[in-house]
Amino acid sequence: MAILLILNPISGDIDKSNFLKVLKNKLGKKVNTLNIFKTTGKNDLELLKQHLQEHTYNKVLVAGGDGTVKLAAECLLNTSIPIGVIPLGSANGLATDLELPTTLDASINVALGQNTRKIDALFINGNLCLHMSDLGINAALIKSYERSSVRGKIGYLFAGIPTLLNNKNPQNFSIETNEQKLIRHGIMLGIANSRRYGTGALVNPEGIIDDGYFELLIFKELNIKEIIKTLRDEKSYNSSFLEIISCQQAKICCETPTDFQIDGEYLGKISSVEIKIEQKALNIMI
Numbered sequence: 078m079a080i081l082l083i084l085n086p087i088s089g090d091i092d093k094s095n096f097l098k099v100l101k102n103k104l105g106k107k108v109n110t111l112n113i114f115k116t117t118g119k120n121d122l123e124l125l126k127q128h129l130q131e132h133t134y135n136k137v138l139v140a141g142g143d144g145t146v147k148l149a150a151e152c153l154l155n156t157s158i159p160i161g162v163i164p165l166g167s168a169n170g171l172a173t174d175l176e177l178p179t180t181l182d183a184s185i186n187v188a189l190g191q192n193t194r195k196i197d198a199l200f201i202n203g204n205l206c207l208h209m210s211d212l213g214i215n216a217a218l219i220k221s222y223e224r225s226s227v228r229g230k231i232g233y234l235f236a237g238i239p240t241l242l243n244n245k246n247p248q249n250f251s252i253e254t255n256e257q258k259l260i261r262h263g264i265m266l267g268i269a270n271s272r273r274y275g276t277g278a279l280v281n282p283e284g285i286i287d288d289g290y291f292e293l294l295i296f297k298e299l300n301i302k303e304i305i306k307t308l309r310d311e312k313s314y315n316s317s318f319l320e321i322i323s324c325q326q327a328k329i330c331c332e333t334p335t336d337f338q339i340d341g342e343y344l345g346k347i348s349s350v351e352i353k354i355e356q357k358a359l360n361i362m363i
């Protein structure tokens with residue numbers, strides 16, 4: 078058995094030495110090879126692709142946040158090599174969405190276990206999206222947070238207040254799916270491969286991450302009561318707050334250039350997106 082561990086030394090501001098100790102103890106003599114690929118933040122994608130061309134592994138473990146999981150996913154798309162996620166980032170959206178355990182011991186057990194699930198991958202304007210993307214107010218919040226000098230939840234809150242006050246205006250989104258053409262008015266349009274945001278908000282209760290479908294979530298207004306429902310895991314939303322459209326392919330045009338994010342990474346303002354799905358393209362340990 079040969080394992081590659083992709084380790085982000087800085088993710089989540091977490092020292093990874095304890096994790097490495099626990100992992101090595103658990104592995105004992107069960108593996109012949111444990112190679113560690115430490116990310117540097119420079120050319121990681123090219124270097125990892127090259128490493129994977131030159132070596133053969135039975136499993137790849139990822140210790141980091143969403144960005145590091147995505148790095149692994151980009152290299153392992155449409156292969157059967159399972160990815161074991163150990164959520165050690167400041168944002169662990171995919172792990173939260175897949176309901177992976179949060180304690181170190183349990184998450185290592187899952188990553189080293191036998192259960193796998195093949196999940197769908199979305200491509201939005203050619204960029205890989207593993208769980209959630211959106212156009213509008215949430216992406217604007219991520220932009221303000223990335224530019225703010227205050228980190229953590231307090232930073233998100235501080236950065237968020239002026240953004241929320243300046244972004245109350247809804248706009249028209251033109252939507253063309255594989256089945257229909259529509260125009261919808263909203264403050265934000267979400268593109269969901271799965272069910273919840275990394276914060277835990279359950280915005281797409283019927284979403285299934287391996288069914289070959291994704292959902293467009295049209296948030297029509299900023300309704301605090303309904304937002305609290307998503308955080309409480311309630312499943313029924315007022316249709317004047319949220320409309321959900323399930324599809325296999327879509328093109329969305331915005332009235333004006335709009336803030337855009339994929340899996341928590343701000344990608345600038347854009348006027349249109351094209352979304353495609355590849356069913357069961359990634360094999361994840363669950």
Ligand SMILES: Nc1ncnc2c1ncn2[C@@H]1O[C@H](COP(=O)(O)OP(=O)(O)OP(=O)(O)O)[C@@H](O)[C@H]1O
Pocket residue numbers: 085086087088089090116117118119141142143144145146165166167168169
């Ligand atoms: N050794 C390193 N030094 C600095 N940055 C790094 C290093 N390794 C990876 N990175 C950066 O870490 C980011 C990915 O972090 P990841 O999402 O896994 O964890 P995170 O704690 O959630 O991060 P963030 O809070 O920035 O989203 C990428 O931007 C990558 O370039």
